[in-house]
Amino acid sequence: MNTEKFIFCLEAIPESEFPKHTPTIEALEQLALQGIDSIYNFCDCIEELEERLGALVYDDKHFKEYEIIYMVMEGDSNSIQLNNYYYSMQEIAEWFEGKMKGKIIHFSNTKALDLTQDEAQYFLDVTGAKAVSGYGFDSIATSSLGLDQLFFSLYQEESDLTEVVELLHKKNYLACKALDFRMYY
Secondary structure: OOOOOOOEEEOOHHHHHHEEEEEEHHHHHHHHHOOOOOOEEEOOOOOHHHHHHHHHHHHOOHHHHHHEEEEOOOOOOOEEOOOOOOEHHHHHHHHOOOOOOOEEEEEEOOOOOOOHHHHHHHHHHOOOOOOEEEEOOOOOOOOHHHHHHHHHHHHHHOHHHHHHHHHHHHHHHHHHHHHOEEEOO
């Protein structure tokens, strides 16, 4: 079995027209040049989110190799926004119920991730995820893409999440602090 940890990216795009080029696609292309493979997909509503994740979980024979589920969606501290509707992290956890064993669910800073310890533990317990990570600072103007790329690269080299977080802070402390990087595990 390959030890590479693939990334599955799901980006919220209005009206579900296939995006030709977004900053997220460009960042994933840069990661591919470093030898980090990913699958990119998009959605504009909750039905498409469920469909895309369902196809990954049930139809992709390489699902176990996708250790990072990268969510690029707007929202607030405890929800995502799709097509002007908000869905709580509790609802997301229930959609992923038992399907994310060993995965890291990582949110870009287009939505803040600010969970209480109980909310985080519920999310992890219900989904089976190894961790959920993101940023306390949400901004469309200030992108986390560079820090996301560094996080994904470090996770390729190191599987201990504590070590990955420490390395991330050592390599780019200012960005981690400015964006308020967070990981619940």
